[in-house]
Amino acid sequence: MRPRYSRILLRFWKNCLLREMTFRGHFILRVFGEVGWVFLLLVFIEVIFSKTSHVRGWSEPQYLFLMGTHMLVTSLFETLFFENCWRISDLVRKGDLDFVLVKPANTQFLLTFERIDFASLANLPVGIALCTYAAIQGGFTITFGHSVLFVLLIGTGVCMLYAMLFMFALTSVWLIRQTGLDALWFYAMSLSRYPAEIYRGFAGGTLWFVCVFVVPVLMVANLPANVMVRTFTTPFIINFIVAAAVLLILSNIALRWALRSYRSASS
Amino acid sequence: MAEIHVRDLHKNYRVHVKPAGLGASVKSLFHRTYKEVQAVDGISFEIEPGEMVGFLGPNGAGKTTTLKMLSGLIYPSSGSVSVMGFVPWQRKNEYRRQFALLMGQKNQLWWDLPANESFRLHKEIYHIEDDLFKRVHGELTELLEVENLLDQPVRELSLGERMKMELIAALLHSPRVLFLDEPTIGLDVVAQTNIRHCLQQYNQERQVTILLTSHYMRDIEALCDRVLVIDHGRLVHDGLLRDITERFATHKLLQLRFQNGRMPERPEEFGEVTDLTPPRLTLRVPREQVPQCVSHLLDCYDVDDIAIEDPSIENVISALFRQTAEQASDDVVVAETMNG
């Protein structure tokens, strides 16, 4: 008798929605914060392009499109996975992971999907609007095929980010107290927000290498944006998808490994 | 075939020894010292289907660790366990669907939502059919008298009410085996009795196997015939609760009443005086000295009435643990570090 995962998922989301509705003030403040942050980023872009017309070959509409793409990726990740990854260290510290482990369903599934953060979803329409605006401003020609690839790559990028943060969250099994996940996510985002071309010189080159090949966060927004408004190469896309698949498999192996060391705190 | 089968179970932990003081904690930044602790040190027992067994032991004795290995939460260092024919730490879904774990100190219900929402989630996770869910849900809420609390957010419930909800959550999928870790901790007497009653009835109706740890002797006395006493990771007693006195009571209580008001001038020579209200005297006498002591007293004094009693089980056990705890207060500290 296999667990009915789609029904569990639906019930998770329903519970999250019920919870969100009991804290409306919290929800509104969150949305305000999320959208406000995006507004400030746009102010920064305006400041940049009031001083220069191009940033390493990216025109303003192209840059705005990258920004929109980045918002789509972060919004999806934060809605679906961030809180779940964040919770893991709490579950470990308080020993509440016990309850997840005794449930007759896949542990990674339960850990990954229990929470959904509806407030972060607010940036999804904003991102779509920004991409649309940028595409019209830049007069980009966008085919149906490109759009499908775009959506696919965004999904791939989100999965990739999930796998990496999930693995990072699992380190709390050994470190017990671990609070760096939000900072790490912030840094990952501050890296991937910019065009990959700005990473030049010794420090930039090193960072580029690390963030493309070791901790592949740099391409999650750059690649889909490039596909839509600039150029791209097929091998790179294939490597990107393969890397995401490998990371997902690794995240499962990491979980099994972490659970072997899990001590289950008592109180 | 036993429902639970444990053979030579061990669990060792490596714990970081936290030094006290500023200088030492600076040093620990660069060099850490570890210590090996045997939380469970070679335990074996069997439990038959439908049995209700109590697990006794002081803090850090290894009760909870054993329970966690039986639930498959942690891996043993060595030894074997079989519960309903499954190896717990393989965490097969078939196994996990058939047992439940209830921990008095933790809660698994969604804090901000009514308990009913958590129950509905359980229904999906355990894949409980609609009819069955309705029936069991109805029975349990009636048994625990919580029908009118189901739609209140869990955070607004009292501790006792919340524990009842936790119990329902643990029983919804009709488990065959139930592990209870301190199910009545922190509850008032009424709620304790309530939960005890529910467990008793549930066990009788369904013949579920229950293994239970508790600080409250009353829980154990009311629910379990058989107890496992564990200390320092070792099983020191496996048998009937009342046999504990036989085995571990080192003293007996001698209650005497003297005639003519003539009493021993120095009663402490006979044993420890626990009560002295002439003409009555109560003495705590080592078991092997009881016959000698009694004959001496009867010879020299006019005794009106005499009664020889065993101390209460609770006293025997707490004395037993106090004695061993003094030997090893060190280990308890380590066990706490491990948990915290």
Add this chain to the structure above:
Amino acid sequence: MGKYFVVFRVSLAERMVYRADFFMSTFLRFIPIITTILLWRAIYDGADQTEIGGLHYEQMVSYYLLIMIVRAFGSMPKLATSIALAIREGELRKYILQPIDYLTYMLTLRCAHKLVYFVMSAIPYTLIFWICADYLPGWPGPMMFCLSVLTLTMTFCIGFAINSLIGLLGFWFLEVATFIHAFMTLQYFLSGHMFPLSLLPKSVEQVVTWLPFAYETYYPTLILLQKVSVDEALRIIAVQFVWGVVVGGICLVAWKRGLHRYAAFGG
């Protein structure tokens, strides 16, 4: 004084114990700086002017490096949250009963945290500043050095006052934790952490540079950058002092009123 010294020592020892996340977070902290600098390299390369917002490229790099130092003095991670939490969870009662002033207690804790942070991060900071020595303005004269120490002290005080005040809002509102998040986003912009405030359009700049946030971070950074004269520096420190007194004063009033309310409602 003695009891605060004990608090100081205990919290010092506590902070030392958790080494893993400390080292990690100290190094990660520089990642956004590097990416921002790389972005500015790209902007200066694309722009047809050598000065943007009154700063050369070298000064822009220094600005971001030095603002890290100023932020290290002014930022109070988790201060507001812990105050709000203490109010909400009723933990405050413990401190009220003890003969220890809660805000002084928090200030002592914070000094300990800061001291440990400076000691621990001395190595990475020195390393980064040594690598970037060519961009930095060089050692200040004795006068400017004294003024720098003074302005950083004021930064610490303003930072503590602002964050405490937000935490004390917990007496009146439930959602302080969420509010803090939205507030930090805004502060990131208003304090000039995102980019120098001189890049803003003149009208906006005039409003923003009037606020305490600019005096908490932006102006002290300019002093460290030696972009301002001694007279100007003295003016800045004077205004910092005024802001410190004003915000600190509001803080004390909020504390008194809040406590009154707390006692009346029983938490």
